[in-house]
Amino acid sequence: xxxxxxxxxxxxxDEAAWERIAPQLPLxxxxxxxxxxxxKSRWGWRPYRYQWLDAEGRVRAAAQILRRALPGTPFGxxxxxxxxLFDPDDADLAARVLADLEQEARRxxxxxxxxxxxxxxxxxxxxxxxxxxxxxxxxxxxxxxxTAVIDLTPDEETLLANMHQKTRYNIRLAMRxxxxxxxxxxxxxxxxxxxxxxxxxxxxxxxxxxxxxxxVWRDFMRRGLARVLFADxxxxxxxxxxxxxxxxxxxxxxxxxxxxxxxLMPTYLLQWEAIRWGKAVGTRTYDLWGAPERExxxxxxxxxxxFKRGFxxxxxxxxxxxxxxVSRLGYWAMWRALPRVRAFWRRMxxxxxx
Numbered sequence: 335x336x337x338x339x340x341x342x343x344x345x346x347x348d349e350a351a352w353e354r355i356a357p358q359l360p361l362x363x364x365x366x367x368x369x370x371x372x373x374k375s376r377w378g379w380r381p382y383r384y385q386w387l388d389a390e391g392r393v394r395a396a397a398q399i400l401r402r403a404l405p406g407t408p409f410g411x412x413x414x415x416x417x418x419l420f421d422p423d424d425a426d427l428a429a430r431v432l433a434d435l436e437q438e439a440r441r442x443x444x445x446x447x448x449x450x451x452x453x454x455x456x457x458x459x460x461x462x463x464x465x466x467x468x469x470x471x472x473x474x475x476x477x478x479x480x481t482a483v484i485d486l487t488p489d490e491e492t493l494l495a496n497m498h499q500k501t502r503y504n505i506r507l508a509m510r511x512x513x514x515x516x517x518x519x520x521x522x523x524x525x526x527x528x529x530x531x532x533x534x535x536x537x538x539x540x541x542x543x544x545x546x547x548x549x550v551w552r553d554f555m556r557r558g559l560a561r562v563l564f565a566d567x568x569x570x571x572x573x574x575x576x577x578x579x580x581x582x583x584x585x586x587x588x589x590x591x592x593x594x595x596x597x598l599m600p601t602y603l604l605q606w607e608a609i610r611w612g613k614a615v616g617t618r619t620y621d622l623w624g625a626p627e628r629e630x631x632x633x634x635x636x637x638x639x640x641f642k643r644g645f646x647x648x649x650x651x652x653x654x655x656x657x658x659x660v661s662r663l664g665y666w667a668m669w670r671a672l673p674r675v676r677a678f679w680r681r682m683x684x685x686x687x688x
Contacts, residue, residue, distance in 0.1 A: 340389035357581035363416035395420035450655035479654035482647035501644035508603035529590035565600030
């Protein structure tokens with residue numbers, strides 16, 4: 335990094351100032367929204383928000399850091415979920431952002447700082463820079479490393495033509511068999527949670543307590559950043575999904591279904607209506623959130639990827655999460671202990687649920 339690099343980091347304490355810029359920056363993501371930081375602050379994290387200005391005072395980058403205290407100690411851990419937001423091809427900017435984040439991590443007295451911006455896996459600037467500065471590819475990938483995306487800029491006929499023939503057939507089958515898609519409201523969220531918990535038990539993924547999800551879903555719906563859709567058969571809701579919207583992108587974060595009427599393909603019609611809504615509100619990309627590590631039929635996410643690929647999605651391989659170990663000894667000790675801590679927590683969760 336040149337000593338004459340013009341970028342300077344400034345704290346941001348005003349929501350309007352943050353939201354005026356963050357959705358327009360490269361790599362923008364819903365997890366870097368002001369609302370996400372506020373939501374996480376109610377669940378044990380404290381947000382710190384920064385922007386980087388160039389010599390003309392223009393905002394060129396941003397990062398929302400979430401810090402969580404380690405009980406009984408003055409230390410913590412920190413995470414920049416799906417950030418920082420910056421132009422990854424600007425080497426001077428990337429170096430300055432990383433240097434400032436490292437310094438802030440020391441000021442916040444954290445053992446490590448994690449980032450996982452949506453940078454391509456083989457990026458010629460960012461990945462070598464991370465390695466050179468002492469960052470480590472994280473053993474704990476909080477989010478999915480890769481994702482599946484659909485370009486929403488073509489018209490509906492082209493989007494349908496880009497789909498797998500079987501996917502188009504299933505969408506039309508659902509229509510013919512009377513599946514109806516409706517927009518839900520806040521009053522429907524407990525119903526969605528019940529379906530989501532059923533889906534988690536069926537597919538073997540962890541589901542948090544209801545209060546956690548209702549908090550984020552309600553808050554984002556009230557801000558106009560989320561929408562819940564249900565697929566109904568003869569007045570009964572049998573599947574649903576929740577979409578998040580930020581900048582020019584929508585995300586498919588939560589999907590749920592019951593065992594009833596699965597032969598009518600309600601989830602296919604739900605995705606088609608999600609695509610149509612994304613186009614209607616002017617977004618350009620549909621991020622289906624989660625894809626295999628590689629296109630391999632033995633990958634645990636292969637079935638999920640096959641479903642998403644049927645809608646014309648492409649696999650986007652990303653760099654994943656990287657950690658900056660402020661305390662190398664503490665970092666080593668925590669990663670030695672964390673697998674046991676996570677296993678204990680999961681056992682307690684499942685025992686309570688049973």
